[in-house]
Amino acid sequence: MRFALLALLAKGPAHGYELKQALESRLGAAYPQLNIGQVYVTLTRLEKSGLIRGQDVEQAGRPNKRTYELTPAGHEAVAAWLEDASDEPRVRDEFFMKLALAGDTGLADPVGLINKQRRHYLNLMRAMSRLAGVDQPGNPFPRLLVEGAVLHLQADLDWLEKCQEELE
Amino acid sequence: MRRNGASGRDGQEAEPILLVADLVKTHRVDGSVVRAVRGVDLRVEPGEFVAVTGPSGAGKSTLLHLLGGLQRPDSGRIELDGRRVDQLGEARWAVLRRRRIGIVFQFFNLVSTLTVADNVELPGLLAGRSARQVRARREELLDELGLAGKEDSTPQDLSGGEQQRVALARALVNRPSLLLADEPTGSLDSKGTREVLGLLTRYHDQGQTIVLVTHDAGVASAADRVVSLFDGRVTDDVRFAEPPTLQGAAGAVVRLTG
Known part of the structure; x- marks a missing residue:
């Protein structure tokens, strides 16, 4: 999911729940919903590896939310991802x-x-x-x-x- | 509205619309013998929507032609509405096809020199109904099928999907017990296919019994029951009782990564 999140962030800063919603609305109800916990875990990892930068935004009466934006390294990673032909196996079959x-x-x-x-x-x-x-x-x-x-x-x-x- | 179930009224088994036993048909092509249908048994209950599917050459179309009396079996029996019909002569089959069986073909088979209205009304008039009754039924059907205003067109003025809808109206004009469809979407684009399948589903929901033959699993999946034909024999027959889970269904086939 890491490249999908990076690609969504290429459009502009967003927090985790917005990213989940953006991907779900692009793919439609025929595709399973994302696990929000997995989104947050992935964002934390991406931040650690320097591909995104997070910033806490205070919300009145609610916990802070963390908004993320791409770093220059993140931009490069998205560009490289889009550039490469996908070479994973086409079918996994039991x-x-x-x-x-x-x-x-x-x-x-x-x-x-x-x-x-x-x-x-x-x-x-x-x-x-x-x-x-x-x-x-x-x-x-x-x-x-x-x-x-x-x-x-x-x-x-x-x-x-x-x-x-x-x-x- | 709930469709007629196979279980029938008061727990009693309903009379099947169609009962086929040990049906056999052999074609002779260029001196060689092709065993197209090799002992097919099939029971279709009132209100069922059955898709018969399988690879080309499996005998699907032959089976449908036998059910519609367009070809005669070598052996076996066919009962329609409780009456044995496989031994009837051509004239009696023609009467059955006007009154009890509606057929839709891949290439529509409309009469090109007649208007849409006349194409639909003709089998009604041939069945001996009054002109007034037949016109009322034709208006009702064209309306339901989204063809109001096309009465005076001729088939060549219409798209493939529209022509197939006219053919569907013609097949249903005498309220047949059984609607047979032979690759009804086989010459339509994806929009025409969706339209025709949507309409078949709607008539099925109103209680119409349908047997559809197709090589296309996407088309077969419109039905509640799929009979797999292989080499002239039924190799599987499955009734799907439960509606499938829709939410996220594409994820069971395609997993997106990245």
């Missing part, structure tokens, strides 16, 4: 590991595993097709995120089909 090893255990039948997994994907697909409020004027990202999720599920279902063709 199901295929089960499928590949199920035969060895003698504990599960591959087609049964495939059917169970297909039901799971179809149920996720049902959620995607029933999501409301993803069409937001001026913010295409919630809709695009849902479309991406649908395309990934479609690919997963096609993959299951290939596996079924071979294994049945």
